[in-house]
Amino acid sequence: MDLHILDHRLRVTSISKNGLVHFTHPLIKLIFLRNRTGCKFFSLTETPENYTVVLDEEGFKELQPSEHLQVEGSIWLPLNVVANGNVSSSSQAVGVTKIAKSVIAPLAEQHVSVFMLSTYQTDFILVREKDLAVVVSTLEEEFHIFREVAGESVPLCRQDAHNGLHKNGKEAILPTVHPVLIPQNHFCVMSLDPDTLPSIATTLIDVLFYSNSPKDDAASTPGQELDCVKFFSFSLIDGYISLVMDTEAQRQFPADLLFTSSSGELWRMVRIGGQPLGFDECGIVAQISQPLADSDISAYYISTFSFDHALVPEEDIARVTEMLHHQRKDAAAS
C-alpha cells in the first residue's frame, strides 16, 4: 500500500454558531467561487456546537480574525492511503475501517494525534506537521510513502523524514474510553459533479446558513428533534465534492443531482465524547476503529473541533452499540 503526504498545509478552525453570519461572505466564496480563491482543500462541518472549518493556508487567508473564530495552533498535513492495485485485501469494509490496523493503531501507539476527515471519495488522516517524522518512521514499514509536491508524487527518502526525529515514548497507556451518543437520524454520504454545484447553490446556502432561523412552514416535532443531532458536512477537496447529511436535509435537495455509492445506503452516527475532546489526546479514533475493524464493519469518520463522529451502516448499529457497551464495561472494570 502507498501512503501519500498531500501537498496541503491545513488549519483546523471553528466558527461559533452565532458567528456564522459574520463569515457568510468568505464561506460562500470558498464553497462556490473557487476561481476567486486559491483554496484547494476546504471542509465545513456543522454540529450542534459550532462549525468546524478545515482549509489550506490560501483558504485560511479569507477568514478574518474574530471573536467568533477559534484556530487550532498547528499546521496539519493530510495523509491518504492508496491501494496500489496489487494488494489483496480480505476486507470488504470501506472507510476508516480499512486503515484502522495499518495507520490508526500504530499512530495511536506513538501518541500521534490524528484528525480524521472521511469523504465520499477517500479518508484523509490529518497529522500535525511537527509529528511528520514520527508518522513516517512509524508507517514506513507498512507503506511506500510519497510526498506530493506540485502535483508530482515523490518517494520520500528516509533521511528527509528522520532528520530531527525523536520517536515519542512507547509506554503503554490506557486510553480514556469516552462516552458515546447514538442519535436517531439516518445519514447519507454523497457526492456531486462540481459542474452542477451551481444548481444546488440556493439549497445548500439555505441548509448551511439559514437552517437555524425559523421557517414559515416549519412543522417540527419537538420530541423527535431531541433524539436527532444536527450534522452536515460539505467538503471541496482538489475539485471533488463530498456531502454528509441526514435524510431530513437530503430531502431538500433535488434527487437527481446528488449521488451515493449504492442508492438508499444509510448510515447511523456514533458521536464520541461527552465533553469536547480537544486536539491533544491520542487514540480516540483507534478506540472505535479497532473494534470495527475486528468485526469488519465499514465506517466513515469525521473529526470536528469538539467531538468525533463515526458513521456505521444502519444494519450494523446494533452490533456496534453492543460492542461499545462492552468496551465501556471493560474500561470501568479495569
Next chain:
Amino acid sequence: MDLHILDHRLRVTSISKNGLVHFTHPLIKLIFLRNRTGCKFFSLTETPENYTVVLDEEGFKELQPSEHLQVEGSIWLPLNVVANGNVSSSSQAVGVTKIAKSVIAPLAEQHVSVFMLSTYQTDFILVREKDLAVVVSTLEEEFHIFREVAGESVPLCRQDAHNGLHKNGKEAILPTVHPVLIPQNHFCVMSLDPDTLPSIATTLIDVLFYSNSPKDDAASTPGQELDCVKFFSFSLIDGYISLVMDTEAQRQFPADLLFTSSSGELWRMVRIGGQPLGFDECGIVAQISQPLADSDISAYYISTFSFDHALVPEEDIARVTEMLHHQRKDAAAS
C-alpha cells in the same frame, strides 16, 4: 389613468462598500430565500459610492444596525401609475417619460421629494408617507387614486387624504441644475422568471458580492474603466425580478435565462449630481424627465442614496446630451 398607492412601507438605506461583507448573510436571504423572510419589496443597487437598499419593513428587520448602514429617516410609499385601458396616449415612450408631465412635474411644483425606481416591469414613484396628503390632492384631478390594502385596490375617499392636509407653498423656485455625467458603458434592463433565479444564483452572488475583489483572470484595460461607471441593480418586488446591468456584467450570465423587452436593446446612462443629492431637494427627476417627455424619449430612472440615474436609449444619447447642455447654459444665463 389610475394611480395606485401600493401596500408597502419602505425604508431607503445605504450600505458602505466596505460594509457589504457584513451584510452578505441578510442580503442573500432577501434575494434568494424569499420564503424565509416576509419581505415583498426589495431592491439593491450598486453604484461606485455604495449599495442602495430599498426594502419594506419586513425586509428591513433583517438588517442589523451597523456603522456600515445608513438609513434615511422616513417611511416611503411606492406609487404606481396604471393605464386602465381606455386612455389613448400619443406617446410611444416608456418609463419615467410617460409620467413626467402627469406625476413628476406636479409633485415637483408642490415641493414633494420623490425617489424613483424604474424596473423592467414598471416605474415606482416613492414618496414620503408624511407627504401623502399633498400627493393625493396634487394628483387627484389627473388620476383615479386607489390604495392597495391586503391585495385589494380600494378607491381613496378624498376625505381620508385631505385630513390634516396643508398644501405646500406654491411659490416658483428656480431648481438647481445639477451637473451630469454620461459614462461610456451600455446597459440592459432585463427580467428573469423567479423560478429560474436559483440557476443564476452563483453568478449573481459573484457579481454582487465579489466583483470588487481581484479576479485571477482579470484582463481589464485601466483607461477604459475610467469612462465606465459601476452600476448594477437587482430588484424583487411582489415576485417580479428586474435587473439593470452593463453589457460587461451581462456577459457573465447565461444568455438563455435573462430576457429583455426587445433583444439587443441598449441604454446609456445619465448620472445626475456632482455631489451627493440628498433626499430633500425636489425637482431633480423633473429636471431631466421634462425635456425627455418634450422630445418623447423613453427613460428608466433609478434613484440611489447618493445620485440619480436616468437610462435613455443608446440612439438618443446625442440628443439628450445636447439637450442637457442647453439646459445648463440656460441655467447659467438666468
